[in-house]
Amino acid sequence: MDPSEVEFLAEKEMVTIIPNFSLDKVYLIGGDLGPFNPGLPVDVPVWLAINLKQRQKCRIVPPDWMDVEKLEEIREQERKVGMFTPMPSPYYMELTKLLLNHASDNIPKADEIRTLVKDTWDTRIAKLRLSADSFVSQQEAHAKLDNLTLMEINTIRQLFLESLNHMYKLRTNMQPGKDSAKSQDF
Amino acid sequence: MFGEKAIELVRELDRIGDGQLPAFNEDGIRQVLEEMKALYEQNQSDVNEAKSEGASELIPTIKFRHCCLLRNQRCIAAYLYDRLLRVRALRWEYGSVLPTSVRFHMSAEELEWFNQYKKSLATYMRSLGGEEGLDITQDMKPPKSLYIEVRCVKDHGEFEIDDGTIILLKKNSQHFLPRWKCEHLIRQGVLEHVLS
Amino acid sequence: MATQSYTPVPPGVGMEDNFLSLDDILLSQEKLPCRTETAFPRLGFLEKSGDTGDIQEGTKMEMPLWLAKGLYDSKRRVVAVDLPKVYREGWRTVFGADPNVVDLHKMGPYYYGLGSQLLHFDSPENPDIAQTVLQTFVRRFRRIMDSSQNAYNEDTSALVEKLDCMERSLFRSGQAGLHDFQRWEKGQSSQMTASSLVQNYRKRKFAELEA
Numbered sequence: 345m346d347p348s349e350v351e352f353l354a355e356k357e358m359v360t361i362i363p364n365f366s367l368d369k370v371y372l373i374g375g376d377l378g379p380f381n382p383g384l385p386v387d388v389p390v391w392l393a394i395n396l397k398q399r400q401k402c403r404i405v406p407p408d409w410m411d412v413e414k415l416e417e418i419r420e421q422e423r424k425v426g427m428f429t430p431m432p433s434p435y436y437m438e439l440t441k442l443l444l445n446h447a448s449d450n451i452p453k454a455d456e457i458r459t460l461v462k463d464t465w466d467t468r469i470a471k472l473r474l475s476a477d478s479f480v481s482q483q484e485a486h487a488k489l490d491n492l493t494l495m496e497i498n499t500i501r502q503l504f505l506e507s508l509n510h511m512y513k514l515r516t517n518m519q520p521g522k523d524s525a526k527s528q529d530f
Numbered sequence: 531m532f533g534e535k536a537i538e539l540v541r542e543l544d545r546i547g548d549g550q551l552p553a554f555n556e557d558g559i560r561q562v563l564e565e566m567k568a569l570y571e572q573n574q575s576d577v578n579e580a581k582s583e584g585a586s587e588l589i590p591t592i593k594f595r596h597c598c599l600l601r602n603q604r605c606i607a608a609y610l611y612d613r614l615l616r617v618r619a620l621r622w623e624y625g626s627v628l629p630t631s632v633r634f635h636m637s638a639e640e641l642e643w644f645n646q647y648k649k650s651l652a653t654y655m656r657s658l659g660g661e662e663g664l665d666i667t668q669d670m671k672p673p674k675s676l677y678i679e680v681r682c683v684k685d686h687g688e689f690e691i692d693d694g695t696i697i698l699l700k701k702n703s704q705h706f707l708p709r710w711k712c713e714h715l716i717r718q719g720v721l722e723h724v725l726s
Numbered sequence: 727m728a729t730q731s732y733t734p735v736p737p738g739v740g741m742e743d744n745f746l747s748l749d750d751i752l753l754s755q756e757k758l759p760c761r762t763e764t765a766f767p768r769l770g771f772l773e774k775s776g777d778t779g780d781i782q783e784g785t786k787m788e789m790p791l792w793l794a795k796g797l798y799d800s801k802r803r804v805v806a807v808d809l810p811k812v813y814r815e816g817w818r819t820v821f822g823a824d825p826n827v828v829d830l831h832k833m834g835p836y837y838y839g840l841g842s843q844l845l846h847f848d849s850p851e852n853p854d855i856a857q858t859v860l861q862t863f864v865r866r867f868r869r870i871m872d873s874s875q876n877a878y879n880e881d882t883s884a885l886v887e888k889l890d891c892m893e894r895s896l897f898r899s900g901q902a903g904l905h906d907f908q909r910w911e912k913g914q915s916s917q918m919t920a921s922s923l924v925q926n927y928r929k930r931k932f933a934e935l936e937a
Binding site: 346347348351441445473476477480481483495498499500501502503506507509510511513514515516517518 | 738739740741838842845853856857859860863864865867868871872874875892895896899900902903904906907909910911913915916
């Protein structure tokens with residue numbers, strides 16, 4: 345998957361905005377939106393929130409977790425524990441980037457948030473590689489991907505799947521005697 | 531050893547790993563086919579001799595040549611097949627009209643195959659999404675907006691957009707155009723997508 | 727790099743190979759030290775040019791893997807295949823000590839592929855070969871993963887120099903994952919770009935004009 349496709353999926357997440365315009369309910373295939381009233385918070389998908397924000401039609405309310413104190417806690421927890429800790433959103437990385445790039449004026453301490461999320465990401469990616477290596481070296485057959493997010497898996501997917509395929513074939517070599525040896529390839 | 535010409539064909543494609551289509555090696559193919567014909571004829575006469583005179587000591591040699599025949603066959607099949615994969619990719623990268631220099635590298639059969647593929651794809655795309663059909667070679671990445679900023683990399687002449695306006699695509703000129711009108715030209719290297 | 731429209735037929739890896747894969751065809755072109763166990767009449771010219779006679783029984787000659795595999799018959803004595811030295815006991819010990827120090831490109835470059843293919847020929851050493859080839863991969867994996875996921879925008883030729891062909895393709899996959907992610911972080915992911923096929927084609931045409 346291209347990261348732009350992962351980001352596209354993240355744009356379906358809901359976020360609260362405070363519009364500065366009025367509009368009746370809009371009926372879309374993906375669900376109804378609105379009604380919009382100036383000053384009244386309303387939930388919309390991220391793609392719409394960013395579009396409205398770009399046209400200065402709203403203010404975006406950052407999600408609860410996009411907060412320095414909460415993120416510091418998450419970062420410490422991630423560093424302390426060997427397993428992957430649950431993230432506040434399955435799209436924490438994408439949402440951080442989208443909202444900070446388009447609405448940093450609505451998010452307090454934007455730079456600190458960016459650093460905290462990046463630190464957490466780096467810790468998790470290091471863990472991901474460590475566990476990928478132990479998966480291979482112990483020749484495991486399956487693993488749980490609990491608490492890993494799509495973007496994280498995506499960075500290693502191709503390499504890891506190909507490696508596992510190769511390893512599987514090399515392991516099959518260990519069980520000879522199958523009549524595949526009779527295959528006629530030139 | 532037998533099969534040397536055939537492996538040369540395979541190496542030729544392997545050296546150009548990025549999917550470009552080198553000129554169709556008609557001469558190489560002909561030489562492999564000649565070798566195959568010779569191998570076949572020698573085997574034919576040795577098989578007859580083995581049968582009529584009971585010369586079973588010829589059997590290993592016959593098998594040897596037979597392996598070489600199959601090897602040549604495999605190399606040619608792989609050569610032609612890999613080229614077809616490349617020809618198919620051209621439709622997605624260049625669009626339905628190929629530059630003469632690219633067509634020049636294709637054999638008559640490959641050109642025919644390309645035209646058939648083009649037609650199948652067009653038929654399929656017409657069958658999608660109601661009356662208008664759907665161009666599935668568009669929006670290879672999720673679109674962010676309907677209009678995009680583009681810069682002309684080279685002169686491309688006049689260009690008509692949806693509402694009938696005609697604009698001149700002149701080298702280094704910058705335009706704000708509907709995304710769907712630009713995507714193919716960007717892929718072909720005529721326009722450059724400028725990020726704001 | 728965006729999705730490529732051209733994906734070659736992947737190699738089979740392991741004992742089976744993929745009929746149409748260019749990689750597997752090149753792998754099966756690797757030479758093996760062989761000894762004939764029967765005579766091949768009228769093929770003497772393959773061994774010594776100009777000879778119109780036979781290849782005698784007991785002749786030592788190098789054969790490409792595809793031919794050795796085609797002729798080999800475990801029930802009839804036609805041809806005996808020797809192990810290339812990198813799969814023999816001496817080298818297996820080296821791999822057992824530390825597979826990371828070995829230059830698999832020089833020793834290969836199809837170390838895993840050829841090692842798997844050798845198992846088609848009955849040999850008492852087969853289980854050891856299979857074991858060594860697997861362990862070598864398992865123990866080299868970390869380095870391939872780390873180097874491919876850390877090296878950003880730098881010359882990677884030194885990193886891939888000692889990798890075998892299959893490892894190189896893993897390295898490229900790792901680099902692609904890293905590269906795509908970094909582009910996304912910098913906000914370039916949504917940018918549409920010219921097809922690399924078109925660009926490279928132009929470069930090549932230009933180079934031809936220059937020459």
